[in-house]
Amino acid sequence: MAISFEGQVALVTGAGGGLGRAYALDLAKRGAKVVVNDLGGDPHGQGENRAPAQKVVDEIKAAGGEAVANYDSVASYDGGFNMVKTAIDNYGRLDVVICNAGILRDVAFHNMSEDDWDKVFAVHIKGSFTVLRAAWPVFRQQAYGRVVLTSSSSGIWGQFGQANYGAAKTAMLGLMNVLKQEGAKYNVNVNTIAPVAGTRLTQTVMPQEMVDRLKPDFVVPAVTYLVSKECQDSGFIIEAGAGRFNRASLVKGPVVETGLDEVKDAEWIQQNWGKIGSIDGAVPMWNAQTPLAAHLASKGQ
Numbered sequence: 537m538a539i540s541f542e543g544q545v546a547l548v549t550g551a552g553g554g555l556g557r558a559y560a561l562d563l564a565k566r567g568a569k570v571v572v573n574d575l576g577g578d579p580h581g582q583g584e585n586r587a588p589a590q591k592v593v594d595e596i597k598a599a600g601g602e603a604v605a606n607y608d609s610v611a612s613y614d615g616g617f618n619m620v621k622t623a624i625d626n627y628g629r630l631d632v633v634i635c636n637a638g639i640l641r642d643v644a645f646h647n648m649s650e651d652d653w654d655k656v657f658a659v660h661i662k663g664s665f666t667v668l669r670a671a672w673p674v675f676r677q678q679a680y681g682r683v684v685l686t687s688s689s690s691g692i693w694g695q696f697g698q699a700n701y702g703a704a705k706t707a708m709l710g711l712m713n714v715l716k717q718e719g720a721k722y723n724v725n726v727n728t729i730a731p732v733a734g735t736r737l738t739q740t741v742m743p744q745e746m747v748d749r750l751k752p753d754f755v756v757p758a759v760t761y762l763v764s765k766e767c768q769d770s771g772f773i774i775e776a777g778a779g780r781f782n783r784a785s786l787v788k789g790p791v792v793e794t795g796l797d798e799v800k801d802a803e804w805i806q807q808n809w810g811k812i813g814s815i816d817g818a819v820p821m822w823n824a825q826t827p828l829a830a831h832l833a834s835k836g837q
C-alpha cells in the first residue's frame with residue numbers, strides 16, 4: 537500500500553534547495569502539509585534570503601499541495617520554536633521533523649578558526665536541538681512523532697579537512713541515541729540519514745557530471761520511509777545515495793572480564809590487547825546496557 541502522509545504535518549529545515557527541497561516535495565506529494573524552513577544563506581553560512589524557501593512553497597502549491605515558508609535560522613533557539621509555532625498556527629499539529637539544514641566550513645585542522653568550529657556546530661547540532669526541543673512537547677502530548685537527523689559519511693567514518701563538520705555530524709548520533717530512548721514511550725522514533733547527493737554543498741568537491749547524476753531524489757525514499765508511520769524502528773543510521781542503501785551501526789565488542797578482586801595494569805592490557813581490541817562477534821546496542829537484539833526480543837519484534 538502507498539505510504540501516505542494525509543492529515544500529517546511535516547517540518548523540513550533547510551528545505552529551500554538540495555536534499556531538503558526534495559524531501560519536502562515528496563512529503564507534500566504524499567499528502568503532508570509542509571513547513572518549508574530555510575534561512576537562505578550561502579553554503580558557508582553567510583547571508584540570508586527568503587527566496588529559496590518561498591520558491592519551494594510555490595512549487596508545492598503549484599503541484600496542488602499545501603505548504604508554508606519559515607525563514608528563521610535553526611541556530612536560534614527562538615527560531616526553532618517559531619518553526620514549530622508556524623506548523624501549529626497554520627495546520628494545528630506537527631508529526632514529522634527532518635533536521636536537514638547544513639553548512640560547510642572545510643579547512644585542514646591546523647588552520648581551523650574558532651569561528652569555523654562554532655558556526656558549523658551552531659547550524660548542525662544546536663540547529664537540531666532548537667527545533668526538536670520545540671517539537672518534543674508536541675510529540676509527547678499527541679503520543680506520535682517521527683524525526684530524521686542528518687549525519688554524514690564524514691561524521692560516521694571521517695573525512696580529511698572536516699574536523700568541525702565531522703564532529704558535529706557524529707554528535708547527531710549521540711543526540712539520536714538519547715532521544716530514541718526518551719521518545720520510545722511516546723511513539724516518537726528518531727533515526728539518522730547519512731546522505732550522498734549532488735547539491736551546492738557537494739558542488740565544491742564533486743565534478744559537475746557527478747553532481748548532475750547523484751540527484752537528491754536517490755536519497756528521498758529512505759527519508760520518506762523513516763518518517764512514515766509505517767517505520768517502527770528507531771535509532772537506525774541509514775546511508776543513502778547514488779542508488780545505494782545500507783545501515784551503519786556502532787557496535788560493542790565482546791567484553792574481557794577480569795572481576796573486581798584485582799586491579800590490572802597497563803602491561804596486562806598490552807598482553808590482552810588482541811582480545812580487548814577485537815570486534816569479532818560485536819553487537820549493536822539499544823542503550824548503554826542492553827544489546828539491540830535483547831531489546832527487540834523484549835518488544836516481541
Ligand SMILES: NC(=O)c1ccc[n+]([C@@H]2O[C@H](COP(=O)([O-])OP(=O)(O)OC[C@H]3O[C@@H](n4cnc5c(N)ncnc54)[C@H](O)[C@@H]3O)[C@@H](O)[C@H]2O)c1
Nearest residue numbers: 550554555575576577609610636637638688732733735737
Ligand atoms: N549533499 C551531500 O552529499 C551530503 C552528504 C552528507 C550530509 N549532507 C547533509 O545534508 C544536509 C542538506 O545538505 P545539501 O547537500 O542539500 O546542501 P544545500 O546547501 O543544498 O542545503 C542546505 C540548506 O540548509 C539551509 N541552511 C543553512 N543554514 C541554515 C540555518 N541556519 N537555518 C536554516 N536553514 C539553513 C541552506 O540555506 C540550504 O538551503 C546538510 O545537513 C548536509 O550537511 C549532505
